[in-house]
Amino acid sequence: MRVRTNTAIGGVLMALVLGAAATAAFWTPFDPLRVNLRARLQPPSSLYWLGTDEFGRDVLSRVMAGAATSVVVALLTVTLAIGFGVMVGVVTGYLRGWTDRIIMAINDALLAFPGILLALAIMIVVGANKFGLVLALGLAYIPSVARVVRGTVLSIREKEYIEASRVIGNSELYSMLRHVLPNAVAPVAVLATSMFGWVLLAESALSFLGLGVPPPAPTWGNMLAASRPYMESAVWLGMAPGLCIALTLLGINLLGDSLRDRLDPRMAHG
Amino acid sequence: MLGYLARRLAMTVPTLLLVAIGVFTLVRLIPGDPVQVMLGDAADPAQIAQMRAQLGLDQPIPLQFVHWLARLLTGDFGHSITDNLAVLPLILERFQVSAVIVLVAVGLAACVAVPAGLIAAWRQNSALDLAVVGSATLLLSIPSFWLGLLLLLLFGLKLKWLPVIGYVPFSENFWQAMVFMLLPIATLTMIEIGVLTRMARAASIEVLRLEYVTHARAKGVPEWLVLGRHVLPNAFAPTWTLIGLVLGHLLGGIAVIETVFTLPGLGRLLVDSIFARDYPVVQGCLLFTAVIYVVVNLIVDLCYPLFDPRVTVA
Numbered sequence: 001m002r003v004r005t006n007t008a009i010g011g012v013l014m015a016l017v018l019g020a021a022a023t024a025a026f027w028t029p030f031d032p033l034r035v036n037l038r039a040r041l042q043p044p045s046s047l048y049w050l051g052t053d054e055f056g057r058d059v060l061s062r063v064m065a066g067a068a069t070s071v072v073v074a075l076l077t078v079t080l081a082i083g084f085g086v087m088v089g090v091v092t093g094y095l096r097g098w099t100d101r102i103i104m105a106i107n108d109a110l111l112a113f114p115g116i117l118l119a120l121a122i123m124i125v126v127g128a129n130k131f132g133l134v135l136a137l138g139l140a141y142i143p144s145v146a147r148v149v150r151g152t153v154l155s156i157r158e159k160e161y162i163e164a165s166r167v168i169g170n171s172e173l174y175s176m177l178r179h180v181l182p183n184a185v186a187p188v189a190v191l192a193t194s195m196f197g198w199v200l201l202a203e204s205a206l207s208f209l210g211l212g213v214p215p216p217a218p219t220w221g222n223m224l225a226a227s228r229p230y231m232e233s234a235v236w237l238g239m240a241p242g243l244c245i246a247l248t249l250l251g252i253n254l255l256g257d258s259l260r261d262r263l264d265p266r267m268a269h270g
Numbered sequence: 271m272l273g274y275l276a277r278r279l280a281m282t283v284p285t286l287l288l289v290a291i292g293v294f295t296l297v298r299l300i301p302g303d304p305v306q307v308m309l310g311d312a313a314d315p316a317q318i319a320q321m322r323a324q325l326g327l328d329q330p331i332p333l334q335f336v337h338w339l340a341r342l343l344t345g346d347f348g349h350s351i352t353d354n355l356a357v358l359p360l361i362l363e364r365f366q367v368s369a370v371i372v373l374v375a376v377g378l379a380a381c382v383a384v385p386a387g388l389i390a391a392w393r394q395n396s397a398l399d400l401a402v403v404g405s406a407t408l409l410l411s412i413p414s415f416w417l418g419l420l421l422l423l424l425f426g427l428k429l430k431w432l433p434v435i436g437y438v439p440f441s442e443n444f445w446q447a448m449v450f451m452l453l454p455i456a457t458l459t460m461i462e463i464g465v466l467t468r469m470a471r472a473a474s475i476e477v478l479r480l481e482y483v484t485h486a487r488a489k490g491v492p493e494w495l496v497l498g499r500h501v502l503p504n505a506f507a508p509t510w511t512l513i514g515l516v517l518g519h520l521l522g523g524i525a526v527i528e529t530v531f532t533l534p535g536l537g538r539l540l541v542d543s544i545f546a547r548d549y550p551v552v553q554g555c556l557l558f559t560a561v562i563y564v565v566v567n568l569i570v571d572l573c574y575p576l577f578d579p580r581v582t583v584a
Contacts, residue, residue: 109288113560114522125299205526232427242416249411
Protein backbone atom coordinates (compact mmCIF):
# COMPACT_ATOMS: atom_id res chain seq x y z
CA MET A 1 0.00 0.00 0.00
CA ARG A 2 2.61 2.47 1.14
CA VAL A 3 4.97 1.36 -1.59
CA ARG A 4 2.32 2.22 -4.14
CA THR A 5 1.63 5.69 -2.68
CA ASN A 6 5.37 6.40 -2.59
CA THR A 7 5.76 5.30 -6.19
CA ALA A 8 2.80 7.41 -7.29
CA ILE A 9 3.88 10.65 -5.57
CA GLY A 10 7.54 10.15 -6.45
CA GLY A 11 6.66 9.26 -10.02
CA VAL A 12 4.46 12.32 -10.50
CA LEU A 13 7.11 14.66 -9.06
CA MET A 14 9.89 13.17 -11.20
CA ALA A 15 7.68 13.21 -14.29
CA LEU A 16 7.08 16.93 -13.70
CA VAL A 17 10.79 17.64 -13.38
CA LEU A 18 11.80 15.54 -16.37
CA GLY A 19 8.91 17.01 -18.35
CA ALA A 20 9.96 20.57 -17.50
CA ALA A 21 13.57 19.77 -18.38
CA ALA A 22 12.61 18.18 -21.71
CA THR A 23 10.27 21.06 -22.59
CA ALA A 24 12.95 23.62 -21.75
CA ALA A 25 15.20 22.06 -24.38
CA PHE A 26 12.74 23.21 -27.08
CA TRP A 27 10.59 25.92 -25.57
CA THR A 28 10.34 28.20 -22.57
CA PRO A 29 7.72 30.96 -22.10
CA PHE A 30 10.46 33.59 -22.45
CA ASP A 31 14.15 33.48 -23.27
CA PRO A 32 15.68 32.61 -19.85
CA LEU A 33 18.62 34.92 -20.56
CA ARG A 34 16.68 37.89 -21.96
CA VAL A 35 17.22 40.98 -19.81
CA ASN A 36 14.29 43.39 -19.55
CA LEU A 37 15.12 46.20 -17.15
CA ARG A 38 11.65 47.68 -17.41
CA ALA A 39 10.18 44.52 -15.86
CA ARG A 40 12.55 44.12 -12.92
CA LEU A 41 11.43 42.21 -9.80
CA GLN A 42 7.82 41.81 -10.93
CA PRO A 43 5.74 39.64 -8.60
CA PRO A 44 4.02 36.59 -10.14
CA SER A 45 1.32 37.66 -12.62
CA SER A 46 -0.63 36.25 -15.55
CA LEU A 47 2.22 37.26 -17.86
CA TYR A 48 5.13 36.15 -15.65
CA TRP A 49 3.71 33.15 -13.77
CA LEU A 50 6.57 33.02 -11.27
CA GLY A 51 7.54 36.69 -11.48
CA THR A 52 10.78 38.19 -12.77
CA ASP A 53 14.25 38.58 -11.26
CA GLU A 54 16.50 41.56 -10.68
CA PHE A 55 17.30 41.78 -14.41
CA GLY A 56 13.69 41.34 -15.49
CA ARG A 57 14.28 37.76 -16.62
CA ASP A 58 11.29 35.42 -16.42
CA VAL A 59 11.68 33.16 -13.37
CA LEU A 60 9.54 30.34 -14.78
CA SER A 61 11.70 30.14 -17.90
CA ARG A 62 14.84 30.18 -15.78
CA VAL A 63 13.52 27.48 -13.46
CA MET A 64 12.73 25.30 -16.49
CA ALA A 65 16.14 25.90 -18.05
CA GLY A 66 17.67 25.19 -14.64
CA ALA A 67 15.82 21.88 -14.54
CA ALA A 68 17.34 20.95 -17.89
CA THR A 69 20.85 21.78 -16.66
CA SER A 70 20.41 19.93 -13.38
CA VAL A 71 18.88 16.85 -14.97
CA VAL A 72 21.54 16.63 -17.67
CA VAL A 73 24.37 17.09 -15.15
CA ALA A 74 22.83 14.54 -12.75
CA LEU A 75 22.18 11.94 -15.45
CA LEU A 76 25.66 12.22 -16.97
CA THR A 77 27.27 12.14 -13.54
CA VAL A 78 25.32 9.09 -12.39
CA THR A 79 26.17 7.30 -15.63
CA LEU A 80 29.86 8.10 -15.24
CA ALA A 81 30.01 7.14 -11.57
CA ILE A 82 27.96 3.96 -11.97
CA GLY A 83 29.87 2.89 -15.10
CA PHE A 84 33.32 3.17 -13.59
CA GLY A 85 32.22 2.19 -10.11
CA VAL A 86 30.62 -1.03 -11.34
CA MET A 87 33.72 -1.84 -13.36
CA VAL A 88 36.04 -1.35 -10.39
CA GLY A 89 33.66 -3.07 -7.97
CA VAL A 90 33.08 -6.15 -10.11
CA VAL A 91 36.74 -6.62 -11.00
CA THR A 92 38.04 -6.19 -7.45
CA GLY A 93 35.24 -8.15 -5.84
CA TYR A 94 35.50 -11.01 -8.26
CA LEU A 95 39.26 -11.33 -8.66
CA ARG A 96 40.20 -10.58 -5.03
CA GLY A 97 43.90 -10.86 -4.18
CA TRP A 98 46.38 -8.03 -4.60
CA THR A 99 44.44 -6.14 -7.27
CA ASP A 100 41.58 -5.93 -4.83
CA ARG A 101 43.71 -4.88 -1.89
CA ILE A 102 45.55 -2.10 -3.71
CA ILE A 103 42.52 -0.69 -5.52
CA MET A 104 40.40 -0.82 -2.38
CA ALA A 105 43.09 0.94 -0.33
CA ILE A 106 43.03 3.80 -2.86
CA ASN A 107 39.25 3.65 -2.91
CA ASP A 108 39.03 3.95 0.86
CA ALA A 109 41.43 6.86 0.88
CA LEU A 110 39.17 8.61 -1.65
CA LEU A 111 36.19 7.82 0.58
CA ALA A 112 38.09 9.61 3.33
CA PHE A 113 37.11 12.83 1.59
CA PRO A 114 33.47 13.72 1.98
CA GLY A 115 32.01 13.50 -1.57
CA ILE A 116 31.22 17.17 -2.00
CA LEU A 117 34.68 18.17 -0.81
CA LEU A 118 36.30 15.82 -3.31
CA ALA A 119 34.08 17.25 -6.03
CA LEU A 120 35.06 20.75 -4.95
CA ALA A 121 38.75 19.85 -5.09
CA ILE A 122 38.40 18.37 -8.56
CA MET A 123 36.40 21.43 -9.70
CA ILE A 124 39.43 23.58 -8.85
CA VAL A 125 41.48 21.55 -11.31
CA VAL A 126 38.97 21.12 -14.13
CA GLY A 127 37.32 24.54 -13.87
CA ALA A 128 33.74 25.65 -13.22
CA ASN A 129 31.52 24.62 -16.13
CA LYS A 130 28.92 21.98 -16.91
CA PHE A 131 31.38 19.29 -17.95
CA GLY A 132 33.83 20.09 -15.20
CA LEU A 133 30.92 19.59 -12.83
CA VAL A 134 30.03 16.20 -14.33
CA LEU A 135 33.65 15.07 -14.18
CA ALA A 136 34.16 16.31 -10.63
CA LEU A 137 30.95 14.86 -9.20
CA GLY A 138 31.32 11.66 -11.21
CA LEU A 139 34.86 11.03 -9.95
CA ALA A 140 33.79 11.96 -6.44
CA TYR A 141 31.05 9.32 -6.38
CA ILE A 142 32.93 6.44 -8.06
CA PRO A 143 34.44 5.22 -4.75
CA SER A 144 31.07 4.78 -3.05
CA VAL A 145 29.68 2.86 -6.04
CA ALA A 146 32.77 0.67 -6.15
CA ARG A 147 32.35 -0.13 -2.45
CA VAL A 148 28.69 -1.13 -2.73
CA VAL A 149 29.22 -3.16 -5.90
CA ARG A 150 32.25 -4.95 -4.47
CA GLY A 151 30.26 -5.90 -1.38
CA THR A 152 27.47 -7.32 -3.53
CA VAL A 153 29.88 -9.15 -5.80
CA LEU A 154 31.66 -10.68 -2.80
CA SER A 155 28.42 -12.36 -1.76
CA ILE A 156 27.44 -13.31 -5.31
CA ARG A 157 30.74 -15.01 -6.09
CA GLU A 158 30.20 -17.50 -3.28
CA LYS A 159 26.90 -18.68 -4.82
CA GLU A 160 26.71 -22.14 -6.33
CA TYR A 161 25.81 -20.92 -9.81
CA ILE A 162 29.11 -19.07 -10.08
CA GLU A 163 30.97 -22.16 -9.00
CA ALA A 164 28.95 -24.13 -11.56
CA SER A 165 29.88 -21.66 -14.27
CA ARG A 166 33.54 -22.10 -13.37
CA VAL A 167 33.33 -25.85 -13.20
CA ILE A 168 31.90 -26.16 -16.69
CA GLY A 169 34.95 -24.29 -17.94
CA ASN A 170 33.71 -20.71 -18.47
CA SER A 171 36.45 -18.09 -18.33
CA GLU A 172 36.58 -15.64 -15.41
CA LEU A 173 35.62 -12.81 -17.74
CA TYR A 174 32.60 -14.72 -19.06
CA SER A 175 31.38 -15.66 -15.57
CA MET A 176 31.83 -12.09 -14.48
CA LEU A 177 29.83 -10.58 -17.34
CA ARG A 178 27.24 -13.30 -17.76
CA HIS A 179 26.53 -14.27 -14.16
CA VAL A 180 27.95 -11.82 -11.62
CA LEU A 181 26.99 -8.56 -13.30
CA PRO A 182 23.26 -9.26 -13.92
CA ASN A 183 22.82 -10.31 -10.30
CA ALA A 184 24.34 -7.07 -9.06
CA VAL A 185 21.82 -4.96 -11.01
CA ALA A 186 19.23 -4.61 -8.24
CA PRO A 187 21.43 -2.95 -5.60
CA VAL A 188 23.04 -0.80 -8.29
CA ALA A 189 19.62 0.40 -9.43
CA VAL A 190 18.75 1.45 -5.87
CA LEU A 191 22.11 3.18 -5.54
CA ALA A 192 21.74 4.97 -8.87
CA THR A 193 18.37 6.35 -7.81
CA SER A 194 19.62 7.79 -4.52
CA MET A 195 22.77 8.99 -6.26
CA PHE A 196 20.68 11.05 -8.69
CA GLY A 197 19.37 12.90 -5.63
CA TRP A 198 22.81 13.35 -4.06
CA VAL A 199 24.28 14.65 -7.28
CA LEU A 200 21.42 17.07 -7.82
CA LEU A 201 21.87 18.37 -4.27
CA ALA A 202 25.66 18.59 -4.62
CA GLU A 203 25.34 20.38 -7.95
CA SER A 204 22.90 22.89 -6.45
CA ALA A 205 25.19 23.40 -3.45
CA LEU A 206 28.24 24.00 -5.66
CA SER A 207 26.26 26.38 -7.88
CA PHE A 208 24.97 28.12 -4.76
CA LEU A 209 28.58 28.66 -3.66
CA GLY A 210 29.47 30.00 -7.10
CA LEU A 211 31.56 26.95 -7.95
CA GLY A 212 29.12 25.26 -10.32
CA VAL A 213 27.73 26.29 -13.68
CA PRO A 214 28.61 30.00 -13.92
CA PRO A 215 25.92 32.67 -14.44
CA PRO A 216 24.14 33.91 -16.50
CA ALA A 217 23.20 30.30 -17.34
CA PRO A 218 20.48 29.50 -14.80
CA THR A 219 20.74 26.65 -12.32
CA TRP A 220 18.56 26.25 -9.25
CA GLY A 221 21.61 26.71 -7.04
CA ASN A 222 22.86 29.95 -8.57
CA MET A 223 19.29 31.34 -8.79
CA LEU A 224 18.91 30.72 -5.06
CA ALA A 225 22.24 32.43 -4.37
CA ALA A 226 21.26 35.42 -6.52
CA SER A 227 17.92 35.73 -4.73
CA ARG A 228 19.54 36.47 -1.37
CA PRO A 229 19.66 40.27 -1.57
CA TYR A 230 15.94 40.30 -2.50
CA MET A 231 14.93 37.75 0.11
CA GLU A 232 12.41 40.06 1.75
CA SER A 233 11.36 42.32 -1.12
CA ALA A 234 10.97 39.57 -3.75
CA VAL A 235 10.20 36.33 -1.90
CA TRP A 236 9.26 34.46 -5.09
CA LEU A 237 12.84 34.65 -6.35
CA GLY A 238 14.09 32.23 -3.71
CA MET A 239 10.89 30.20 -3.38
CA ALA A 240 10.83 29.00 -6.99
CA PRO A 241 14.29 27.37 -7.20
CA GLY A 242 14.20 26.26 -3.54
CA LEU A 243 10.89 24.46 -3.98
CA CYS A 244 12.14 22.93 -7.23
CA ILE A 245 15.18 21.39 -5.53
CA ALA A 246 13.13 20.19 -2.54
CA LEU A 247 10.33 18.64 -4.63
CA THR A 248 12.78 16.94 -6.98
CA LEU A 249 14.68 15.47 -4.04
CA LEU A 250 11.40 14.40 -2.43
CA GLY A 251 10.37 12.69 -5.66
CA ILE A 252 13.64 10.85 -6.06
CA ASN A 253 13.74 9.85 -2.38
CA LEU A 254 10.21 8.42 -2.56
CA LEU A 255 11.00 6.56 -5.78
CA GLY A 256 14.21 5.27 -4.24
CA ASP A 257 12.34 4.02 -1.18
CA SER A 258 9.71 2.19 -3.18
CA LEU A 259 12.37 0.67 -5.42
CA ARG A 260 14.29 -0.56 -2.38
CA ASP A 261 11.16 -1.92 -0.74
CA ARG A 262 10.34 -3.81 -3.90
CA LEU A 263 13.83 -5.26 -4.27
CA ASP A 264 14.24 -5.92 -0.57
CA PRO A 265 10.73 -6.86 0.59
CA ARG A 266 11.92 -7.62 4.12
CA MET A 267 11.79 -3.93 5.00
CA ALA A 268 8.32 -3.28 3.57
CA HIS A 269 6.13 -5.64 5.57
CA GLY A 270 6.53 -6.23 9.26
CA MET B 271 39.66 -6.06 22.36
CA LEU B 272 43.20 -4.64 22.26
CA GLY B 273 43.77 -6.50 19.03
CA TYR B 274 40.76 -4.81 17.46
CA LEU B 275 41.91 -1.39 18.60
CA ALA B 276 45.43 -1.96 17.30
CA ARG B 277 44.19 -3.27 13.94
CA ARG B 278 41.83 -0.34 13.51
CA LEU B 279 44.55 2.15 14.45
CA ALA B 280 47.06 0.60 12.05
CA MET B 281 44.52 0.87 9.22
CA THR B 282 44.49 4.67 9.43
CA VAL B 283 48.20 5.07 8.62
CA PRO B 284 48.02 4.03 4.94
CA THR B 285 44.72 5.90 4.58
CA LEU B 286 46.26 9.12 5.88
CA LEU B 287 49.30 8.63 3.63
CA LEU B 288 47.09 8.17 0.58
CA VAL B 289 45.06 11.22 1.58
CA ALA B 290 48.29 13.24 1.73
CA ILE B 291 49.38 11.94 -1.69
CA GLY B 292 45.93 12.76 -3.06
CA VAL B 293 45.93 16.36 -1.84
CA PHE B 294 49.54 16.88 -2.93
CA THR B 295 48.82 15.57 -6.44
CA LEU B 296 45.58 17.50 -6.78
CA VAL B 297 47.14 20.83 -5.93
CA ARG B 298 49.93 20.18 -8.42
CA LEU B 299 47.35 19.39 -11.10
CA ILE B 300 45.82 22.85 -10.86
CA PRO B 301 46.56 24.67 -14.10
CA GLY B 302 48.93 27.60 -13.77
CA ASP B 303 52.26 28.16 -12.08
CA PRO B 304 51.93 28.89 -8.34
CA VAL B 305 55.05 31.06 -8.42
CA GLN B 306 53.55 33.12 -11.21
CA VAL B 307 50.40 33.51 -9.14
CA MET B 308 52.38 34.59 -6.09
CA LEU B 309 54.60 37.10 -7.85
CA GLY B 310 52.10 38.40 -10.37
CA ASP B 311 52.56 38.99 -14.10
CA ALA B 312 55.29 41.57 -13.76
CA ALA B 313 57.89 39.19 -12.28
CA ASP B 314 61.08 38.65 -14.30
CA PRO B 315 62.52 35.16 -14.90
CA ALA B 316 65.34 35.60 -12.37
CA GLN B 317 62.87 36.41 -9.61
CA ILE B 318 60.74 33.44 -10.58
CA ALA B 319 63.74 31.10 -10.54
CA GLN B 320 64.79 32.41 -7.13
CA MET B 321 61.29 32.00 -5.68
CA ARG B 322 61.10 28.54 -7.17
CA ALA B 323 64.33 27.54 -5.45
CA GLN B 324 63.20 29.15 -2.21
CA LEU B 325 59.97 27.14 -2.24
CA GLY B 326 61.79 23.96 -3.24
CA LEU B 327 59.77 23.73 -6.45
CA ASP B 328 62.91 23.10 -8.52
CA GLN B 329 63.40 19.71 -6.86
CA PRO B 330 62.03 16.43 -8.22
CA ILE B 331 58.36 15.85 -7.36
CA PRO B 332 58.85 12.84 -5.04
CA LEU B 333 61.46 14.78 -3.06
CA GLN B 334 59.08 17.75 -2.84
CA PHE B 335 56.46 15.40 -1.45
CA VAL B 336 58.77 14.03 1.23
CA HIS B 337 59.78 17.53 2.32
CA TRP B 338 56.16 18.66 2.34
CA LEU B 339 55.13 15.64 4.40
CA ALA B 340 57.97 16.22 6.87
CA ARG B 341 56.88 19.83 7.33
CA LEU B 342 53.25 18.75 7.76
CA LEU B 343 54.24 16.41 10.56
CA THR B 344 55.81 19.31 12.45
CA GLY B 345 52.57 21.25 12.01
CA ASP B 346 53.89 23.53 9.27
CA PHE B 347 51.11 23.83 6.67
CA GLY B 348 52.81 26.71 4.87
CA HIS B 349 51.68 30.31 4.56
CA SER B 350 48.73 31.96 2.90
CA ILE B 351 49.57 33.72 -0.37
CA THR B 352 47.11 36.57 0.18
CA ASP B 353 48.08 37.67 3.68
CA ASN B 354 51.10 35.52 4.53
CA LEU B 355 49.47 34.12 7.69
CA ALA B 356 50.46 30.64 8.84
CA VAL B 357 47.85 28.23 7.46
CA LEU B 358 47.41 25.87 10.41
CA PRO B 359 46.49 28.47 13.08
CA LEU B 360 44.11 30.05 10.57
CA ILE B 361 42.43 26.70 9.93
CA LEU B 362 42.21 25.86 13.62
CA GLU B 363 40.59 29.19 14.39
CA ARG B 364 37.99 28.77 11.65
CA PHE B 365 37.48 25.12 12.51
CA GLN B 366 36.16 26.01 15.97
CA VAL B 367 33.15 27.70 14.42
CA SER B 368 32.35 24.79 12.11
CA ALA B 369 32.99 22.18 14.79
CA VAL B 370 30.57 23.77 17.27
CA ILE B 371 27.77 23.92 14.70
CA VAL B 372 28.30 20.40 13.40
CA LEU B 373 28.78 18.69 16.78
CA VAL B 374 25.83 20.36 18.46
CA ALA B 375 23.59 19.76 15.44
CA VAL B 376 24.45 16.08 15.15
CA GLY B 377 24.11 15.59 18.92
CA LEU B 378 20.67 17.20 19.00
CA ALA B 379 19.59 15.37 15.86
CA ALA B 380 20.60 12.01 17.33
CA CYS B 381 18.66 12.73 20.54
CA VAL B 382 15.48 13.23 18.51
CA ALA B 383 16.09 10.74 15.71
CA VAL B 384 17.00 7.60 17.66
CA PRO B 385 13.85 7.54 19.85
CA ALA B 386 11.68 8.63 16.90
CA GLY B 387 13.07 5.86 14.70
CA LEU B 388 12.63 3.30 17.48
CA ILE B 389 8.99 4.22 18.10
CA ALA B 390 8.21 4.27 14.38
CA ALA B 391 9.72 0.82 13.99
CA TRP B 392 7.87 -0.46 17.05
CA ARG B 393 4.53 0.42 15.44
CA GLN B 394 5.64 -0.29 11.89
CA ASN B 395 3.11 0.63 9.17
CA SER B 396 0.84 2.43 11.66
CA ALA B 397 -0.27 6.02 11.16
CA LEU B 398 2.43 7.08 13.61
CA ASP B 399 5.12 5.30 11.61
CA LEU B 400 3.83 6.87 8.41
CA ALA B 401 3.97 10.32 10.00
CA VAL B 402 7.53 9.80 11.28
CA VAL B 403 8.85 8.41 7.99
CA GLY B 404 6.97 11.03 6.02
CA SER B 405 8.41 13.93 8.01
CA ALA B 406 11.88 12.40 7.92
CA THR B 407 11.75 12.02 4.13
CA LEU B 408 10.48 15.58 3.81
CA LEU B 409 13.32 16.93 5.97
CA LEU B 410 15.81 14.86 4.01
CA SER B 411 14.59 16.44 0.78
CA ILE B 412 14.99 20.08 1.77
CA PRO B 413 18.39 21.46 0.78
CA SER B 414 20.12 22.86 3.86
CA PHE B 415 20.87 26.19 2.21
CA TRP B 416 17.23 26.79 1.29
CA LEU B 417 15.98 25.78 4.72
CA GLY B 418 18.58 28.15 6.18
CA LEU B 419 17.36 31.00 3.98
CA LEU B 420 13.74 30.26 4.93
CA LEU B 421 14.54 30.28 8.66
CA LEU B 422 16.50 33.50 8.17
CA LEU B 423 13.54 35.04 6.35
CA LEU B 424 11.09 33.96 9.05
CA PHE B 425 13.04 34.58 12.28
CA GLY B 426 15.41 37.29 11.07
CA LEU B 427 13.43 39.44 8.67
CA LYS B 428 9.74 38.83 9.41
CA LEU B 429 9.69 38.22 13.16
CA LYS B 430 12.99 40.04 13.84
CA TRP B 431 13.80 37.69 16.73
CA LEU B 432 17.32 36.88 15.62
CA PRO B 433 20.08 38.79 13.85
CA VAL B 434 20.44 38.15 10.11
CA ILE B 435 24.15 38.75 9.69
CA GLY B 436 27.08 38.71 12.06
CA TYR B 437 29.21 36.62 14.32
CA VAL B 438 30.73 36.90 17.79
CA PRO B 439 33.43 34.43 18.88
CA PHE B 440 32.55 32.19 21.82
CA SER B 441 35.59 33.44 23.72
CA GLU B 442 34.22 36.99 23.69
CA ASN B 443 30.64 36.55 24.77
CA PHE B 444 29.16 33.09 25.07
CA TRP B 445 25.45 34.05 24.96
CA GLN B 446 25.91 36.53 22.16
CA ALA B 447 27.76 33.88 20.18
CA MET B 448 24.97 31.40 20.85
CA VAL B 449 22.41 33.80 19.37
CA PHE B 450 24.29 33.83 16.07
CA MET B 451 24.74 30.06 16.12
CA LEU B 452 21.09 29.28 16.83
CA LEU B 453 19.76 29.32 13.27
CA PRO B 454 22.68 27.47 11.62
CA ILE B 455 22.48 24.78 14.29
CA ALA B 456 18.69 24.54 13.95
CA THR B 457 18.99 24.20 10.17
CA LEU B 458 21.53 21.39 10.29
CA THR B 459 19.71 19.65 13.13
CA MET B 460 16.49 19.50 11.13
CA ILE B 461 18.23 18.13 8.04
CA GLU B 462 20.14 15.50 10.01
CA ILE B 463 17.04 14.38 11.91
CA GLY B 464 15.75 13.25 8.53
CA VAL B 465 18.79 11.12 7.72
CA LEU B 466 19.25 9.65 11.19
CA THR B 467 15.57 8.86 11.88
CA ARG B 468 15.34 6.72 8.76
CA MET B 469 18.50 4.87 9.70
CA ALA B 470 17.42 4.36 13.32
CA ARG B 471 14.04 3.07 12.14
CA ALA B 472 15.56 0.60 9.67
CA ALA B 473 18.00 -0.68 12.30
CA SER B 474 15.22 -1.02 14.90
CA ILE B 475 13.02 -2.98 12.49
CA GLU B 476 15.82 -5.49 11.97
CA VAL B 477 16.36 -5.91 15.70
CA LEU B 478 12.63 -6.13 16.56
CA ARG B 479 12.41 -9.28 14.44
CA LEU B 480 15.16 -11.12 16.28
CA GLU B 481 14.42 -14.03 18.54
CA TYR B 482 15.73 -12.49 21.73
CA VAL B 483 13.08 -9.78 21.46
CA THR B 484 10.35 -12.42 21.16
CA HIS B 485 11.98 -14.27 24.02
CA ALA B 486 12.05 -11.19 26.24
CA ARG B 487 8.40 -10.51 25.49
CA ALA B 488 7.48 -14.16 26.09
CA LYS B 489 9.02 -14.21 29.51
CA GLY B 490 6.90 -11.20 30.45
CA VAL B 491 9.36 -8.30 30.29
CA PRO B 492 7.33 -5.08 30.09
CA GLU B 493 7.25 -3.59 26.57
CA TRP B 494 9.10 -0.37 27.52
CA LEU B 495 11.89 -2.46 28.99
CA VAL B 496 12.05 -4.64 25.86
CA LEU B 497 12.50 -1.52 23.76
CA GLY B 498 14.87 0.26 26.13
CA ARG B 499 16.96 -2.68 27.23
CA HIS B 500 17.02 -5.00 24.22
CA VAL B 501 16.10 -3.09 21.06
CA LEU B 502 17.61 0.35 21.60
CA PRO B 503 21.21 -0.70 22.38
CA ASN B 504 21.31 -3.10 19.44
CA ALA B 505 19.65 -0.73 17.00
CA PHE B 506 21.95 2.06 18.07
CA ALA B 507 25.15 0.42 16.78
CA PRO B 508 24.50 0.92 13.03
CA THR B 509 23.15 4.39 13.70
CA TRP B 510 26.36 5.19 15.55
CA THR B 511 28.41 4.38 12.44
CA LEU B 512 26.18 6.62 10.38
CA ILE B 513 26.71 9.45 12.87
CA GLY B 514 30.43 9.28 12.03
CA LEU B 515 29.71 9.49 8.32
CA VAL B 516 27.23 12.30 8.86
CA LEU B 517 29.79 14.30 10.84
CA GLY B 518 32.29 14.03 8.01
CA HIS B 519 29.67 14.74 5.41
CA LEU B 520 28.57 17.84 7.28
CA LEU B 521 32.14 19.10 7.51
CA GLY B 522 32.36 18.76 3.75
CA GLY B 523 29.06 20.52 3.19
CA ILE B 524 29.38 23.11 5.93
CA ALA B 525 30.45 25.77 3.42
CA VAL B 526 26.89 26.34 2.21
CA ILE B 527 25.53 26.83 5.72
CA GLU B 528 28.36 29.20 6.56
CA THR B 529 27.62 31.09 3.37
CA VAL B 530 23.93 31.41 4.18
CA PHE B 531 24.60 32.67 7.70
CA THR B 532 27.86 34.53 6.89
CA LEU B 533 29.88 32.66 9.51
CA PRO B 534 33.70 32.60 9.39
CA GLY B 535 34.06 28.81 9.46
CA LEU B 536 36.34 26.30 7.79
CA GLY B 537 34.05 25.75 4.80
CA ARG B 538 33.89 29.44 4.02
CA LEU B 539 37.69 29.67 4.36
CA LEU B 540 38.05 26.90 1.77
CA VAL B 541 35.64 28.48 -0.71
CA ASP B 542 37.11 31.96 -0.26
CA SER B 543 40.64 30.70 -0.81
CA ILE B 544 39.51 28.83 -3.93
CA PHE B 545 38.21 32.12 -5.33
CA ALA B 546 41.41 33.89 -4.26
CA ARG B 547 43.57 31.08 -5.74
CA ASP B 548 45.29 30.86 -2.38
CA TYR B 549 46.54 27.31 -2.90
CA PRO B 550 48.43 26.76 0.37
CA VAL B 551 45.18 27.48 2.24
CA VAL B 552 43.12 25.34 -0.14
CA GLN B 553 45.58 22.50 0.32
CA GLY B 554 45.56 22.95 4.09
CA CYS B 555 41.75 22.99 4.30
CA LEU B 556 41.35 19.89 2.14
CA LEU B 557 43.96 18.01 4.10
CA PHE B 558 42.64 19.14 7.46
CA THR B 559 39.05 18.19 6.65
CA ALA B 560 40.10 14.79 5.33
CA VAL B 561 42.21 14.11 8.43
CA ILE B 562 39.34 15.15 10.72
CA TYR B 563 37.03 12.85 8.77
CA VAL B 564 39.44 9.94 9.15
CA VAL B 565 39.91 10.68 12.84
CA VAL B 566 36.16 11.00 13.47
CA ASN B 567 35.52 7.67 11.82
CA LEU B 568 38.39 6.19 13.80
CA ILE B 569 36.87 7.42 17.06
CA VAL B 570 33.46 6.12 16.00
CA ASP B 571 34.94 2.71 15.22
CA LEU B 572 36.96 2.63 18.44
CA CYS B 573 33.81 3.37 20.45
CA TYR B 574 31.84 0.78 18.48
CA PRO B 575 32.67 -2.13 20.84
CA LEU B 576 30.94 -0.19 23.63
CA PHE B 577 27.66 -0.64 21.76
CA ASP B 578 28.33 -3.94 20.06
CA PRO B 579 30.98 -6.10 21.77
CA ARG B 580 30.76 -8.67 18.93
CA VAL B 581 32.97 -6.63 16.57
CA THR B 582 36.08 -7.22 18.68
CA VAL B 583 35.84 -10.96 18.08
CA ALA B 584 36.09 -10.77 14.30
